[in-house]
Amino acid sequence: MLFMGIDIGSRGAKGVVIEDNQIATAFIGDTGPESVKTSEMVRDNMLAKLGMDMSKITYTMATGYGRVLVPFAAENVSEISAHAKGAHWYFPSVRTILDMGGQDCKAINVNDKGQVTKFIMNDKCAGGTGRFLELIASVLGLRLEDIGQTSLESKKNFPFNTVCAVFAKSEAISLMKKGTPKSDILAGLHDAIAVRCYNLLKRVNIEKDFTITGGIAKNQGMVAKIKEKLGMEPVLAPDPQIMGALGASLFARERYMAKQNAAPAS
Amino acid sequence: MPVAGIDVGSQTTKVVILNDGQVVGQSVMVSAEEAETGARKALDEALQQAGLALSDLTTIVATGAGRKDVSFAQKQKTSLSCLAKGINRLLPAVRTLIDVGAESSTVIRINEKGGVDDSIGHDRCASGTGAFLESMAKLMQMPLPEMGQESLKAQRRAEVSSMCAIFAEQEVISHVHRVPPTPKADIIAGIHGSMAVRIVGLAKRIGVKPEIALTGGVARNVGFARVIEEELKQKVVVPDNPQIVAALGAARIAQEEGGKQ
């Protein structure tokens, strides 16, 4: 049986199909202006890769900020629960999750069943999110993919005393004018973001094992800084971005099975 | 005896010179990279207006974010106490002052004597400050001073619900690109509205008592002053020169306390 999970995030749209507890296919694309169309695009891409149509998918669930706008999903779950479930599937030993998304940041504690025991989310402030890194990349004239690596080349952190993306951006611009190396500016900004994440994590329990999910988990500079602040080595999934979609597909399986069990056998 | 108050803000430096309690000179200038240089320039201009020389001043009091860098001032005072003193002279009945500057916003409860009873500030987040409006003006490709007038033409406030300046920018962009686009005036009214919600939310935490005054550079924006009134559901007065209130307060303190430490 196949189960589908769709994660419509604020920037990226992700999908996962699982079969027999394996990932059958996954897809990552951009969230367009219309969530409905975006979700259909994710679905169609995965179905094409599988060479199947929707009738083969037993149950579908959606998550993410656009989760209520996925017309073909039977149910939806919060990103928090979905991330916890996905991360638990990859690493059953994980108890602490930091999810760094395009426009938000979450810290989650998960138990040995993959259930959330504590969570905190920050989705109001751009400081400390992927959006902030995007802004900085464009100010410095670098590609988003490259800034993590560049920050690692820094000899000294430039300390930023603001967490606000707006103020940090203007500070970065004036530093550039003064000739401060880009790598030092980036190291300082990564550090500032890491401090924010650490403060968020402190509100939950920081316990082993620890994982980072979301697109920013691919930024090595960021991961290094967070490791430094936490004094803890994160376990990283090969594709940290699809964690929410994976979790949604696992929820789809669980809810479907529960329904089967509840329904009188006929 | 002539005294001066200097308010070194993050974007502009303001000076007021008092002589025997009368304002004899005042200036507003863009802050320089070096706070001290900017403060000197602004002071020189005000002195010229007053027909005085630096040596005539008996006391200089500095305030604002850059006050510590003004080495020629005898005293440094917080913006809070200067704002309270300043508004108390202009509008003695004011009990709640909302000051919105380039990089901060502050709400102060003031007693009859011009002292500070309570206050709450917001200076580490661009939302709810002039920086927010400035980035929005850029986005709307409209000079900042025109935003207020334009917003008065609005039929309704466009929805700008994000509390972060960065995320609000994205909302504004989507209003502009909508088919048909949301009218400019409505978008700007929405921008002002979202800022007002933040500041009024801040004010509610310490309680709002009439009369209410709005000061700081952003107070010159008539559209913004109007939405603040709408959000508070109370009348708000804006003094003639809302930017110089802190400098005026600093000058009053200079006059009352003299240069003695």
Add this chain to the structure above:
Amino acid sequence: MEANYGYSDGSGDYFIIVDTDKCNGCGDCVTACPERVFEVAPDDYGKKVALVKESVASKVSYVCPGYKPCSANVETTCHTACKMGAISHTW
């Protein structure tokens, strides 16, 4: 589950915390809160609990003045209404 709704921005930490293990879903906080911050709905594991409305969570410090100022103005706050002691504030 200890659910933290809110955010920290440049100016401080603003979270309303609902301990869903303590919460029995009675909805007393929903009616008590003058700013209509809460609603009761099933969480992802099927338990009916109080939660901070999604529309409120991202501007919570502008909707709720904070626990102290609120309790100075209203008789019954979310804290006093909740017999289970499930709700707390960080500001």
